Amino acid sequence: MNSLITLVSILIPLFLGFFISVPKPYLHLIDKALSLLVYLILLLIGVSLSQVENLHTRIDTIIGSTALLFVCVIGMNLLVLIWFDRRYPWQAHGSGKKVHIGIAGSLKQLGCVVAGFLAGYVLTGYWLPPENTGNYCLMLLVFLVGVQLRSSGITLRQVLLNRRGVQTAIWITASSLAGGILFALLMPEVSWSKGLALASGFGWYSLSGIVMTEAYGPVWGSITLLNDLLREFFALVFIPILMRRYPSTAVGIGGATSLDFTLPVIQSAGGLQAVPLAISFGFIINVAAPFLMVIFSSLNF
Template sequence: MDSLKTLILVLTPMFIGFCVKLPQSYLKILDKILNLLVYTILLLIGIGLARIDNLFAQLNHIAGYSILLFILTIACNLFILGLFDKIHPFEYVKKSTTKSHKIGILGSLKQLATACLGIIIGQLLPTSMHPPESTGTYALMLLILIVGIQLRSNGIPLQQVLLNKRGLHTALWFILSCLLAGSIFALILPDVSLTQGLALSSGYGWYSLSGIIMTQAYGATWGSVALLNDLMREFFALAFIPLIMKRYQSTAVGVGGATSMDFTLPIIQQSGGLMIVPVAISFGFIVNLAAPFLMLIFSTL
């Protein structure tokens, strides 16, 4: 019953937001609120991480697990989506620029620093002064609601993103490649079950979501593994999307994961041109819907 309740709490705001259309003048305000929410959630995740007993003694395990999971997911993504691009190539449009690329790297550093700040705050404050654990869930629900509103207000109907065949195919192969990575991760680590490996590999770069859901399911240690894995995906995407886009367009979209329709979309557009944007939006939309559903399903099996 609790898992069903959590699933409803996570997915319902997206669909509610998709029913709301606001004037363009309000979207700038939503962007600011969304940015603030992202940093708030990262701060809350950091504070939650500080609750772990012997935190610093466990950092080596957290970092090791995160790096292994990241290497496996990215390797499987590149291999499977690369084959898809080879068999069904997509027309390349134009070369990349680097301005937004550099700005995006700085943004990721700020986000990682915010999570570290949360750890420091959590260590300094007594437990009685920590925010309730449900605070992160409520912040996440508001974030998902705003994402849904932004999609609808930017004139992106549900039919348009779901009917983009290239985006749909890219999303399906991407999800399958992540499931393969999660299975290998579970096989390598005897203390990780198959369903846990599948759940951890289903964050798709949505770190604010995966960090909370995996913490609720497996504890703060594994929530931190999911968070760091998805943050490393974001760093990788920012660094390599322009290079990959030159020959493997769907692969370039795929490595961005859930961020392909928002955070890494400017880089995708600049390096791949306007023709790749509907693919990225369709892919990102489907992946964003699949991530919470699959993580919750696998974590409760």
């Protein structure tokens, strides 16, 4: 029942937001609100992590598990999508401009988690945010994501009729889940369903961190968060390198961020014709991520 409530509390705000359109001049306000919410959610995840007993004894587990999960998921993504690009070639033409790789935003996001951890450690015994604060912030976040998608002029017709985008979304989903199963096989204490849930964030770190914390506790929530942040780092660096020969791979490794944070890099590296692919792929992944995470985390096999 709790999993069903979590799924409804995420998907309903997302789809409600998708039916609300705001004038384009006000989109920058939505963007600012989303940025603030992301930082707030990351702070709250840091606070929850600070409340884990004997955390210092689990640091090795967090670092090791994050590294292994990242290698399994990204490794499977690359293997499958590079095969797809070779088997069914599709050419994207870059803009010819030098691509600026901006990892400063990712570093700020990681810094928010650290700041939240320090704040939680200092404030313990005095005041801590109410337990459900993170869930309320998450609901508002996905609602604004829906509003942003609708107000940006994205239609379901555009999404579903972009064959390459749909195919890329299917392959990235399948390969990520395969990576999750591989992770479970290499970690005897991790069930298959848990491995699948951990691999279903697709780079949406603000969502996966909260959902996995609710499902498996702050340690695994932090592992998922760091894994999805690493995807963002990886995508920013390798999208320009992969775009010329493997355009679907370049778009796919960004996961959910291909619709926002890494979209400017995709456009610069792949040109305007890569944008519809990124939008179609990103939209599908943004809808699939919360659904798959909640479903798999509610199962036990």
